Amino acid sequence: MKINLNTQFPTTGDLIIPVLQTNTLVDQLTDLARKLDLSVAVLQRDFTADAKEVLAAYGPNGQKTYLLGLGVNPQEMDWLRVFRNFFFNQKSKLPAQLAVDLTAFDGSIVEGVALGIRGGGYDLKLYQTDKADGPIFFSDSGELTLYVTNEQKATAQKALTKAEAIHQTQRQMLDLMNAPANHKNPQTLADWTIASGNQYGYKVTILDKAELERQKLGALLSVSLGSNVPPVLIIAEYKPEGVENPRKVGLVGKGVTFDTGGVSIKISASMHLMKSDMGGAAAVLGTVEVAAKLKLPIHVIGIVPATENSTDGRSTKPGDVVTAYSGKTIEIIDTDAEGRVILADGMGYMVRNYQPDVLIDLATLTGNVIAALGYHAAGLFTQNDELAAQLTQAANQTGEQLWRLPLWDVYKEDIKSDVADLKNYSGKPIAGAISAAKFLEVFSEKHPAWAHLDIAGMAFADTEFGSQKNATGFGIRLLIAYLQTQIVKTQE
Missing domain, CATH: 3.40.630.10 (Zn peptidases)
Incomplete structure (x- = not known):
């Protein structure tokens, strides 16, 4: 699986959006609903942005969006654990291509995000002989794009290389x-x-x-x-x-x-x-x-x-x-x-x-x-x-x-x-x-x-x-x- 950086936000394909738990959560969810053409009522009713919380929603064009809760004031290890938990639990359901919207955050968080994503693909079954084929997302054909702003890109690239x-x-x-x-x-x-x-x-x-x-x-x-x-x-x-x-x-x-x-x-x-x-x-x-x-x-x-x-x-x-x-x-x-x-x-x-x-x-x-x-x-x-x-x-x-x-x-x-x-x-x-x-x-x-x-x-x-x-x-x-x-x- 490859991880790439891109500054051009996707208009199609499945997308993960990490969300902070703040006092402005209602406003955040309203903006996201408008941007992705999703139901505001569904987002506000069913998602509180607790750490590791996941809400999947479908847009009118069939695009699947995952809202991923970060909790309050996440640190580097929190980013790592939230993303690792998501990718480990969802890996069998994920398509070969996937994107993560990080444009609302500092580029340095890419290190924890990338380590979490990679970690989610770890397989402890080292010596099992009857293992099924691995998830397509974590295969050689899998590709993840991290979307960042132009201002974030240099910091994000350094963090990704280190990760x-x-x-x-x-x-x-x-x-x-x-x-x-x-x-x-x-x-x-x-x-x-x-x-x-x-x-x-x-x-x-x-x-x-x-x-x-x-x-x-x-x-x-x-x-x-x-x-x-x-x-x-x-x-x-x-x-x-x-x-x-x-x-x-x-x-x-x-x-x-x-x-x-x-x-x-x-x-x-x-x-x-x-x-x-x-x-x-x-x-x-x-x-x-x-x-x-x-x-x-x-x-x-x-x-x-x-x-x-x-x-x-x-x-x-x-x-x-x-x-x-x-x-x-x-x-x-x-x-x-x-x-x-x-x-x-x-x-x-x-x-x-x-x-x-x-x-x-x-x-x-x-x-x-x-x-x-x-x-x-x-x-x-x-x-x-x-x-x-x-x-x-x-x-x-x-x-x-x-x-x-x-x-x-x-x-x-x-x-x-x-x-x-x-x-x-x-x-x-x-x-x-x-x-x-x-x-x-x-x-x-x-x-x-x-x-x-x-x-x-x-x-x-x-x-x-x-x-x-x-x-x-x-x-x-x-x-x-x-x-x-x-x-x-x-x-x-």
């Missing part, structure tokens, strides 16, 4: 996250990154198990011991051409392609969802690819420690002490608190080999952050107020929300070990997300601009795509928005 770049990458990340463990492993992530680097011109380095052993990434190796699938460390580095001293941002993402909990095994009821435990990796790898596609003038390094956390006779056991890449020793209290253990090596490797100006790690790390924030925001942990403000600004812009939680030193007590430098789990049923963040803080090596994002409640959630939780692609849009704030710093 298309994000969507193509995000869709691949959704497929990877939704894939079960017998269809993906650490090497799958490595192979994807190599192919992406070749296509978009950024450097990729893969440290295999032998190299991990040679360089002594003992924390990552310890988590992998129970699996017959070897771990890897993926390093993706995008450096813009022709930019002098670009700001350097280091991103580290948890890449556990399946998590049984190890010896501290999880209950079976929801273990099948642990194919999603690579949400941080998806955000990091996706962000590096999008930055390269858009040729952002900023230096981005993504590191993903990737492994399975499985269990057999070789598995790391509770009480074992392992040595991380940084040389710190970790007492393993709970093998199901493995994400922070592999991030210890990913962060240590980043700090010591790349010295980024900013260091951000992302992980589906704790159930505790879901207990605190539900499925509406990821936890943000940082000692740097400026970094917190920049990430929060990016979150507010994109709707991929963050909420800052404390990193007070009083929580150090939770990771104090009697036999090692620190332990990986407090053993307490409270403040688990905070103690995990305090653990990771040690491996930031006092980096002045480090932030940890616990995305456990956001990377895999309830969506219209399926009856159980599935991938959201959370973090890519957030990080791209954040990187664009850093471009300003580069240019100062």
